Amino acid sequence: MKMSHQSKKHGIELKPGTSIVGKWHNKRYAIIKKLGNGAIGSVYLCEVGGKRVALKISDKSMSMTMEVNVLKSLQKVQGKTLGPYLVDVDDWVTPHGHVLSFYVMEYLRGQSLSTFIKQNGNTWVGVFMLQLLDDLAELHKAGWVFGDLKEDNLLILHSPPKIRWIDVGGTTQIGRAIKEYTEFYDRGYWGMGSRRAEPSYDLFALVMVFVKLYYPNQFERGSNPETAILSRIKNVAPLRPYLPCLAKAIQGKYQSSAEMKRDVEQILNSPKPTSKPVLSRKRRKQKASILVESTGISLIALFYYIVSLILP
Incomplete structure (x- = not known):
C-alpha cells in the first residue's frame, strides 16, 4: 500500500486504439494496453512509427517535470544505464480540452x-x-x-x-x-x-x-x-x-x-563447505555393487572402481 499525500494514485484511463498526439512535437502514439498506475499517473504500452514504447501520462505537470529531470540526470551517468531511456516529453490536449503531461520511455521486456x-x-x-x-x-x-x-x-x-x-x-x-x-x-x-x-x-x-x-x-x-x-x-x-x-x-x-x-x-x-569425501564414496560403493551384481562388470572396470574408492 502506498503512503503519504504525494502517493495517491491518479489513474488516467485510456482505451486501446486511442491516439495521443503531442501538442509541441506532433508525434502520434497509439495506445495498445495499460501497463499500470504510478503514484502520479498511468503508464501505457504504445506504438509509434512501428516501434513499441512506454508512455506515462498525468494531470500532475510539476511532478511529471521532476520525473523527467530525474531521467535526464540518470542518462548523464557515464557508462551506466540506470533508468529507462527517455524518448520524448510533451503535452496532450484531450478531446474535452484538458491538457495532460506525458513522457515516453523505451519499453523494456523482461521478467519480474x-x-x-x-x-x-x-x-x-x-x-x-x-x-x-x-x-x-x-x-x-x-x-x-x-x-x-x-x-x-x-x-x-x-x-x-x-x-x-x-x-x-x-x-x-x-x-x-x-x-x-x-x-x-x-x-x-x-x-x-x-x-x-x-x-x-x-x-x-x-x-x-x-x-x-x-x-x-x-x-x-x-x-x-x-x-x-x-x-x-x-x-x-x-x-x-x-x-x-x-x-x-x-x-x-x-x-x-x-x-x-x-x-x-x-x-x-568465500569457499563453500563440501561433504564430498563421505557422501560421494558411499554413492560410488553402491554404484559399484549394483554394476557387479546386475551387469557382470569386467574385472578391469571393477579394478577402477576399487581405485576410485581408495583415492579421494
Missing part, C-alpha cells in the same frame, strides 16, 4: 525478479544484489536516492540477465524527505530510521526486496521489527549466508552502497 529466481535458481540472488548495489552507488554519486525501491519497480532483462529500473517516480534528491514510498520497504514504517533521502534508506529497501522474494505475502512488524525481519532472513537458506551484511543494512550501519557491495562480494567469493 521473483519469477526469474524461481525459474533459474537461488544462486542468482547474490548476483542481482551486486548489480543493484552497483547501480545504486552510481545513483547516489549523482545526488539521488531511489526512494520507492521495490520489486514492482525492477525488471530482469535477458542475454545476459541484468536488473533494470522501470519506474523512477520516487527518486528524491539526497537530503530531502522521501516523496514516495511503499510500507513494507520503508524503514520509517518499521521504526528503523527516518524518511530522509540518504544511501542507507535505499539499502534498507534493497534488503526488503530480497526478503519479499521468500515472503510474498509479507509479514507484520510486531513489537520488535528488527527481530521480525532478521528471524525471517535466518529461516531462508538462500539468504542466510548474507545475514551479516543484510543485518548491517537493516540497522543503517552502511554509509554507502560500495561498503555493502564489498561485504557481499566477500561472501560470494
Whole structure:
C-alpha cells in the first residue's frame, strides 16, 4: 500500500486504439494496453512509427517535470544505464480540452525478479544484489536516492540477465524527505530510521526486496521489527549466508552502497563447505555393487572402481 499525500494514485484511463498526439512535437502514439498506475499517473504500452514504447501520462505537470529531470540526470551517468531511456516529453490536449503531461520511455521486456529466481535458481540472488548495489552507488554519486525501491519497480532483462529500473517516480534528491514510498520497504514504517533521502534508506529497501522474494505475502512488524525481519532472513537458506551484511543494512550501519557491495562480494567469493569425501564414496560403493551384481562388470572396470574408492 502506498503512503503519504504525494502517493495517491491518479489513474488516467485510456482505451486501446486511442491516439495521443503531442501538442509541441506532433508525434502520434497509439495506445495498445495499460501497463499500470504510478503514484502520479498511468503508464501505457504504445506504438509509434512501428516501434513499441512506454508512455506515462498525468494531470500532475510539476511532478511529471521532476520525473523527467530525474531521467535526464540518470542518462548523464557515464557508462551506466540506470533508468529507462527517455524518448520524448510533451503535452496532450484531450478531446474535452484538458491538457495532460506525458513522457515516453523505451519499453523494456523482461521478467519480474521473483519469477526469474524461481525459474533459474537461488544462486542468482547474490548476483542481482551486486548489480543493484552497483547501480545504486552510481545513483547516489549523482545526488539521488531511489526512494520507492521495490520489486514492482525492477525488471530482469535477458542475454545476459541484468536488473533494470522501470519506474523512477520516487527518486528524491539526497537530503530531502522521501516523496514516495511503499510500507513494507520503508524503514520509517518499521521504526528503523527516518524518511530522509540518504544511501542507507535505499539499502534498507534493497534488503526488503530480497526478503519479499521468500515472503510474498509479507509479514507484520510486531513489537520488535528488527527481530521480525532478521528471524525471517535466518529461516531462508538462500539468504542466510548474507545475514551479516543484510543485518548491517537493516540497522543503517552502511554509509554507502560500495561498503555493502564489498561485504557481499566477500561472501560470494568465500569457499563453500563440501561433504564430498563421505557422501560421494558411499554413492560410488553402491554404484559399484549394483554394476557387479546386475551387469557382470569386467574385472578391469571393477579394478577402477576399487581405485576410485581408495583415492579421494
